[in-house]
Structures are given as C-alpha cells and as structure tokens.
Amino acid sequence: MDWKPRAAALAAQATHPVSPWWTPVAETPRHLLVPRWFTPGPDGWTVRDGAADEEAWAAAAYADTTLVTRVGSVHADQAEPGRVTVGRPTSSSTLPSLVVSMLEHGRLAPGMRLLDVATGSGYSAALACHLLGDEMVTTLDVDAYLTRAAAGRLERVGCSPYVVTADASELPGVFDRIVSMVSMPRIPASWLRGLAPKGRLVTTIAGTGLIITADKTPDGGAVGRVEWDRASFMATRAGGDYPPLLDELFTVASQEDGEVHQSPFPVLDVMQAWEVWSMLSLTAPGIEHRTGTGDDGARLTWMLHPDGSWARARTAPGEHTTTVHQGGPRRLYDILDAIRRHWLKHGELPVYGARVAITPDGETTLSRSGWTARL
Missing domain, CATH: 3.30.160.690 (Bacterial toxin RNase RnlA/LsoA, N repeated domain)
Structure with missing residues (x-):
C-alpha cells in the first residue's frame, strides 16, 4: 500500500503544517495499527479485514474517523468474518484529529515523560513516540489482549514505548504529562501522586463532552479549566464489557x-x-x-x-x-x-470554560458564574 500520500492528507486534515504533530501524523502508518475493524449495520457490527480489501483498508485508516476495534468482549482481530456481533463498542482507534487535540492540550515537548492512558490501537502512543522518543512514552490499557497486540504493531511501525496492562488508576511511575484517551468518572488521586511537580493532566469526564486540563500545584492538587472545545471518549471499564443497558x-x-x-x-x-x-x-x-x-x-x-x-x-x-x-x-x-x-x-450553560480545582485526593470542583459541581 502506498500509504504515505494518504497519511500526509490526513495530517493536513487533522493538524496544520506548523504544528509539532504534523510530522508524527504524516509518518505514522495507521493502517498497520488497525488491520481489522467493525462497521455498523441494522442488526449489529460486521468485521472488516483490511488485507482482504486494501482499498477499503486505506480509505478507512486514513480518514479522520473513529474505527471500532472491539464490540462487547469481541476483538475485531478475533471476530468471525460475515458474522454479526451484537453489543456496544468497547475499544476503538479514535479519530486522529481528536487524538491530536488531546495531545495538544497536554502541551508536550521533548524531554517530558508521558503517560498515554488507554492504549487502544496504539495510535496515540505512536504519535507521541515520534515527538518525544520511545523511552519517554508509557502507554496503559486494562485489556491484556489490546496491550499485547498494540505492542507488536507499534514495534512493527518502529515505535517501542513502555506498554503496561493495568487499570487507568494504577500508574506505573511518575510523569510530566498524563493524557487520557478514555473518559474518567473523576480524577483518580493516584494521578495527582503520579504527576511530577508542575505536571499537567488532560482527560474527558465520563458522560459529558468536557475536556479537563489541569496543572499540578505545590500542595499536590491541581488547577485548570474545562476547555472550550468538546470531546467524548468511551468510559473506563473494570471488566470485559460495560454493564447491560436498561x-x-x-x-x-x-x-x-x-x-x-x-x-x-x-x-x-x-x-x-x-x-x-x-x-x-x-x-x-x-x-x-x-x-x-x-x-x-x-x-x-x-x-x-x-x-x-x-x-x-x-x-x-x-x-x-x-x-x-x-x-x-x-x-x-x-x-x-x-x-x-x-x-x-x-444564553449559555456554565459548563464550558469552568474553573477546575482538584484536591490532592482527587475531589474535583467545577465552577463558573456562581455555578458549582463536584465530581
């Protein structure tokens, strides 16, 4: 596959020429990280095999769109061709422009240690490796199959971050930046403990379209804001699937x-x-x-x-x-x-642009124009 022109076109769509993320997007073969994915239908989800249709593979991988890679407990890699899988998406390769946006909110620069929460396909980790270097990137996911598969595919595309299988709250070290590609119900206290002095965290809040950015304060807490742009990711899960619908x-x-x-x-x-x-x-x-x-x-x-x-x-x-x-x-x-x-x-609601205050134990308060909410 002649993927480089497609990756360059994706970089033009997902970022801009003076962005530090332009080159990582243009030089990352996303298709090798997502060899199979699910497409929705009236009765459920059907797996697509990239190797069986290279043109469809290229079109999907280099579109600025999310590719679902796990439905319920079924990974796309393990799904039976032609068989409909029923359930909710439980993992994906997020649309590249949103991945870039979250990384940009992290204000990353060479020399910084990054924890990429929710490995998924490994795409966000691959972009970070291009900018920071492999040794500065740790990527974490609760799903052992995903971390094994992503580690192998990342190595294939020339990236070797530290890949960890763990819950999102179990930090394997201390980091200058924590950027989460999964929605959190609240900020774990472990994130504050695992954030280096003057470190920065970026996450979305489960059940909302809110991006929270916050910088660590000397007391061990953090302050920041709800960003004006919006995003939504899958929520964290403790087991193989989300609770059943009501x-x-x-x-x-x-x-x-x-x-x-x-x-x-x-x-x-x-x-x-x-x-x-x-x-x-x-x-x-x-x-x-x-x-x-x-x-x-x-x-x-x-x-x-x-x-x-x-x-x-x-x-x-x-x-x-x-x-x-x-x-x-x-x-x-x-x-x-x-x-x-x-x-x-x-004429508006106070959620976007709200001030964020996080205590060292993770209690998070949003406030704006006399309105407050606690997570």
Whole structure:
C-alpha cells in the first residue's frame, strides 16, 4: 500500500503544517495499527479485514474517523468474518484529529515523560513516540489482549514505548504529562501522586463532552479549566464489557403512564446537544438516553436511570410542546427542562470554560458564574 500520500492528507486534515504533530501524523502508518475493524449495520457490527480489501483498508485508516476495534468482549482481530456481533463498542482507534487535540492540550515537548492512558490501537502512543522518543512514552490499557497486540504493531511501525496492562488508576511511575484517551468518572488521586511537580493532566469526564486540563500545584492538587472545545471518549471499564443497558426499565417507560404533564419545549436529542448533555450528566449522572420516531412521525425520547427513574416524551408532528410521562424516585425530565430554561435565560450553560480545582485526593470542583459541581 502506498500509504504515505494518504497519511500526509490526513495530517493536513487533522493538524496544520506548523504544528509539532504534523510530522508524527504524516509518518505514522495507521493502517498497520488497525488491520481489522467493525462497521455498523441494522442488526449489529460486521468485521472488516483490511488485507482482504486494501482499498477499503486505506480509505478507512486514513480518514479522520473513529474505527471500532472491539464490540462487547469481541476483538475485531478475533471476530468471525460475515458474522454479526451484537453489543456496544468497547475499544476503538479514535479519530486522529481528536487524538491530536488531546495531545495538544497536554502541551508536550521533548524531554517530558508521558503517560498515554488507554492504549487502544496504539495510535496515540505512536504519535507521541515520534515527538518525544520511545523511552519517554508509557502507554496503559486494562485489556491484556489490546496491550499485547498494540505492542507488536507499534514495534512493527518502529515505535517501542513502555506498554503496561493495568487499570487507568494504577500508574506505573511518575510523569510530566498524563493524557487520557478514555473518559474518567473523576480524577483518580493516584494521578495527582503520579504527576511530577508542575505536571499537567488532560482527560474527558465520563458522560459529558468536557475536556479537563489541569496543572499540578505545590500542595499536590491541581488547577485548570474545562476547555472550550468538546470531546467524548468511551468510559473506563473494570471488566470485559460495560454493564447491560436498561432494557427492562425501557419496557416500563414505554408502557406505563406515570405522572403526565406538558413541557413547553419540543423533544431534544440530548446526546447531540453537547452543552445540555454535559450539564445534565453533571447534575444527574448515569442517565441512559434513547430516541425514536412514532408511526405518525412524532419525535420520541426516553430517559432511564439505574435508580429506577424514567421519563418518556413525545412531540407530535407540527407541534412545539411535548407530552411527558415520568415515574420512579426522581423526575428526570424536570431536571432536563430546568437546564433548558437556564440556557434560554442566560444564553449559555456554565459548563464550558469552568474553573477546575482538584484536591490532592482527587475531589474535583467545577465552577463558573456562581455555578458549582463536584465530581
């Protein structure tokens, strides 16, 4: 495969000519790190084998897009061709522009020791090795198969970082920079202990589109901010898969009437409204969102929570108000509407640009314009 022109085109899309990351992107053969990947279909995921279709392989590997490499507990390397795999993505090769953005937020420079959290395909580690040198890069993942596969493929492309199999909170040393390619529910205290004086951490917060950057302070904590750009990664997992979806509660939410009222706002696809989604996730973490369309074209949405709370909302065709049904211990849709009212009143929500203060034990507080939230 003549991959270098494609990698150069990807560098032009994912970064810019004066960026220190231009050359790493242009000189990294991403296709060798992602030999197989999953593509979605109506019934599930089907594996694609790059060697069987080199043109499709090149097109996928050098597009600025995320390639799913694990669904449920099934790795793409081990998936049976032609067989549909059902489940949620549990590992991927993240779109290169987002990888570059996270590394840029790290303010990396030669001589710095980097911990790359969530090895995945090894692409972020490969870029870092080009800039910092192999000996300065440690990459970590909870999945032993992924770390073995990535180590071999990284070596094949000429990179030899220190590859570790461990939980995201188990740091194998002290680092000047910690950059996470997986979303964290909160900042582990171990990150503060494993961050060198004046070190910097970069991560996204699980269930949100928020990027947190923070620099270590002399007391062992860190201060920083929520960046104005947005990003979302898969959340950390302790086992081979994420907990099952709330299908039984979805059945309840689809059939029961619960408490009924009218909302003045039309149905919103919360997952596509990053500001609202992030604010809602900080206010009521753990909500599962589903959307649909009625037979008459009505817009439908469901909100489900592990505590048994649920909401179902419907906006009829041509209407701007919504019929809401709610049940369980909390009124999830009321929380959502309160956030939407705040946005209408102030023209924004305070999540992006918020100040971040992290104590040495990892307690993280976000604050802006009189609003605060603790992770």
